[in-house]
Amino acid sequence: MIDFGASDVRIFLHLLGAAVWIGGQIVLGALVPVLRGVDPEAPRLAARRFAQVAWPFFVLVVVTGIWNVLEVDPANTTLGYQATLGIKLLLVALSGVAAFVHSSTESRAVRGITGGGALVAGLGAFVCGVLMVG
Numbered sequence: 328m329i330d331f332g333a334s335d336v337r338i339f340l341h342l343l344g345a346a347v348w349i350g351g352q353i354v355l356g357a358l359v360p361v362l363r364g365v366d367p368e369a370p371r372l373a374a375r376r377f378a379q380v381a382w383p384f385f386v387l388v389v390v391t392g393i394w395n396v397l398e399v400d401p402a403n404t405t406l407g408y409q410a411t412l413g414i415k416l417l418l419v420a421l422s423g424v425a426a427f428v429h430s431s432t433e434s435r436a437v438r439g440i441t442g443g444g445a446l447v448a449g450l451g452a453f454v455c456g457v458l459m460v461g
């Protein structure tokens with residue numbers, strides 16, 4: 328029989344949060360040219376709605392990430408694992424800060440750089456998470 332325990336719930340919620348945070352950015356980015364063609368204001372409206380969905384899922388990733396750390400107990404892991412986790416946490420922070428600046432700046436250049444940065448840092452965090460599984 329399939330055994331679905333607390334650790335499965337933990338990983339499911341962690342990956343769900345990561346999927347919405349990162350996948351949402353990819354899909355919204357792909358839709359921007361289409362939305363702009365419909366109405367120049369449409370990308371801004373869609374981005375605002377996306378932010379209302381994405382931030383709660385970012386919080387979900389961080390909360391379940393803390394739950395992961397408590398379960399894994401990094402003190403009992405290899406130096407490589409700890410380094411990967413450290414780099415991952417920096418990338419998570421970078422992704423969150425970049426997304427925040429992206430949605431609050433008035434500068435087009437800063438918006439472009441931080442929008443790309445939020446996605447690349449998020450993808451980097453995902454790669455670190457995969458590497459931690461071994």
Ligand code: HEM
Pocket residue numbers: 338341342345348388389391392393395396398399416419422449452453454455456457459460
């Ligand atoms: C954008 C943010 C994040 C992404 C994309 C992400 C991604 C991932 C992925 C893909 C895994 C592997 C899951 C598996 O199949 O077992 C993972 C595991 C893990 N994550 Fe994250 N994560 C993020 C944020 C965090 C944060 C903020 C923390 C700590 C506070 C964290 C701590 C962990 C730990 C400790 C594991 C290992 C869990 C285990 O082996 O049971 N993650 N993460």
